[in-house]
Amino acid sequence: MDAREHEGMKALIAAYVLDAVPPEEINSVRSHLLQCEDCMAEADGYSSVASRLALAVDEQELPDGFADRVMAQVRSERPAVEPATTRRGWSWNLASIFASAAMVLIVAVLGVSLVDTRGDLTREREVTEWLLSADGLRLHGPGVKAAVVPDDDGALFVASGLSDLREDRVYQLWLMRGACDAEDAGPCAVESAGTFETEDGRAIVDLERPLQGYSRAAVTVEPEGGSEAPTTDPIIDSAA
Amino acid sequence: MHTNEYAVTTARYHGSPMDRSADVALADRLMARDESALNDAISTYGKLVFGIARRVVAEPSLAEEVAQDTFLALWRRPGAYDPERGGLQAFLAGVARNKAIDLVRREEALRRAKDSLIREAEATSATLSTNESQVEVEDREDVRIALGQVSELQREAIVLAYFGGRTYREVAAELDIPEGTAKTRLRDGLMKLREIMESRRGS
Numbered sequence: 001m002d003a004r005e006h007e008g009m010k011a012l013i014a015a016y017v018l019d020a021v022p023p024e025e026i027n028s029v030r031s032h033l034l035q036c037e038d039c040m041a042e043a044d045g046y047s048s049v050a051s052r053l054a055l056a057v058d059e060q061e062l063p064d065g066f067a068d069r070v071m072a073q074v075r076s077e078r079p080a081v082e083p084a085t086t087r088r089g090w091s092w093n094l095a096s097i098f099a100s101a102a103m104v105l106i107v108a109v110l111g112v113s114l115v116d117t118r119g120d121l122t123r124e125r126e127v128t129e130w131l132l133s134a135d136g137l138r139l140h141g142p143g144v145k146a147a148v149v150p151d152d153d154g155a156l157f158v159a160s161g162l163s164d165l166r167e168d169r170v171y172q173l174w175l176m177r178g179a180c181d182a183e184d185a186g187p188c189a190v191e192s193a194g195t196f197e198t199e200d201g202r203a204i205v206d207l208e209r210p211l212q213g214y215s216r217a218a219v220t221v222e223p224e225g226g227s228e229a230p231t232t233d234p235i236i237d238s239a240a
Numbered sequence: 241m242h243t244n245e246y247a248v249t250t251a252r253y254h255g256s257p258m259d260r261s262a263d264v265a266l267a268d269r270l271m272a273r274d275e276s277a278l279n280d281a282i283s284t285y286g287k288l289v290f291g292i293a294r295r296v297v298a299e300p301s302l303a304e305e306v307a308q309d310t311f312l313a314l315w316r317r318p319g320a321y322d323p324e325r326g327g328l329q330a331f332l333a334g335v336a337r338n339k340a341i342d343l344v345r346r347e348e349a350l351r352r353a354k355d356s357l358i359r360e361a362e363a364t365s366a367t368l369s370t371n372e373s374q375v376e377v378e379d380r381e382d383v384r385i386a387l388g389q390v391s392e393l394q395r396e397a398i399v400l401a402y403f404g405g406r407t408y409r410e411v412a413a414e415l416d417i418p419e420g421t422a423k424t425r426l427r428d429g430l431m432k433l434r435e436i437m438e439s440r441r442g443s
Contacts, residue, residue, distance in 0.1 A: 011420075014427035015408040019341060020401035022409055049434045051326075053402050054333035056383040057295045058364050059287035063304050066290075067282045070311050074275055077316075 017046040141236030155211040170195040176216040195226040263328040270318035296340035344405035361399040386436040394429030
């Protein structure tokens, strides 16, 4: 990293924390931020300010019926069956990470929107570690940490330690239902959960579907564009 | 035991300043899927959340949508709020602002015009005592005072970026200043805000 580039990036940290970096420059700021302790510290310093700035507005009377409309929406979303167990432990664990600004970063770096809590920055590493310790399917493979974890209305696939592939190859994630844990154990339905690429061996994929019902997840290397069904052996696999 | 706690909390939500334990109790009730907790959150923070949405989004009905989405997000994912990191007020304010900004980012026409944004921010930062609901007023006054103390040029740049959804390049173009100057104003302004807020907290 040469000094001039560093200075250029550092000058953009404040704009970045304020969401004021144009899309075409965002990636370079993010990747610099991840590698640069100095810039990360500066971003951390601004983040609590940026997150409180919104308090500097005048209150406005709510439109008539506002609360009723919100509550009506809530009632329409009521689950048919109440969850049997409280999710508290999980949720609070989640909270400490979600409220942390690392989310900004992970959302930023990896282009997924996990929560709407920006303006506060810590480390991508923490988030990845948390995600890997959460409920879900853990995928195993040499030197790779990966998991599929529930994320309120869907699920996320998170991995680190993967090799970056050559250009005409992609990773493809497969989710399986049924008796998929052992070979020939019974009927097993395999569906593609999409292809992805890695950046420095890391990947986060928003699966946009709930995890319920899936018993196994695996990743294979496939030709560019992905395959209808796996064509190679899994390199990471929750059943391995 | 829980019932009593909730009763106390509910009482506290109507009017007087509250400490973090009220936020924790409210978060617990949300976590337990108590719909009345969401109602309480709306009566306590609704006007602030709507104020933020109106500050960012020109169209009132879309601002209402932003405010609705903010409370729905709280309902759907109460675990995203972590009392250890701050008050529920600041959390909801941040969510509302992010949702509003996302909207004006997608649709430039929904942005507020530069002049009215700046004028409104000037007026707000000048108002130190408000006749608004007395919820966590101190925290909000701190921010206003801080915003009132940075230079006018820094404030303009920050307001355009933060509430106006402008990139630093757009800030530069609208204020007719070089891009480097826009970056510097944002940076110096944030540094100054931080300094002021920290010294007020320390005092």
